[in-house]
Amino acid sequence: MRQVVYISTAAKIAESDLEDILQAAKDNNVDIGVTGILLFNGQNFLQVLEGSDEMLDALVDRIEVDPRHSGLVVMSDLDISERCFPDWSMQLVRLSSSVEQRKEELSAVLPASLDDTVRKQLLNYAALN
């Protein structure tokens, strides 16, 4: 089992694009056994994807060329023994406009099993404007 974390910059997308992305992610990820979380702060995405090696390679390749974002950079790529987000085919977390509140909100949804470095990456991302 593998877990990949990446960040990217959103294109000029509408609310409906975000809903389309989430729906496609939910539908496809169930079929390919991928789980994870997608954070969006209005400008950047941070996504955690968990699944088998080959599924993740193919999925990241597909996501990378999606014109709704650009500049995808993988921040972490770990072997994991168990999923951190087993119940979420893809959970969207919209970060609120208040930077002060974001860390708190995100902390509340992150599981204890998350790798410490990954947790810090997510919380630091949440504090960015």
Ligand SMILES: Cc1cc2nc3c(=O)[nH]c(=O)nc-3n(C[C@H](O)[C@H](O)[C@H](O)COP(=O)(O)O)c2cc1C
């Ligand atoms: C930020 C972002 C995250 C995405 N996450 C996923 C995902 O987790 N799973 C997925 O299948 N597609 C995801 N997509 C969409 C893919 O790039 C692609 O559009 C989709 O997989 C095509 O599915 P379809 O052929 O069923 O329309 C994401 C796109 C973006 C921009």
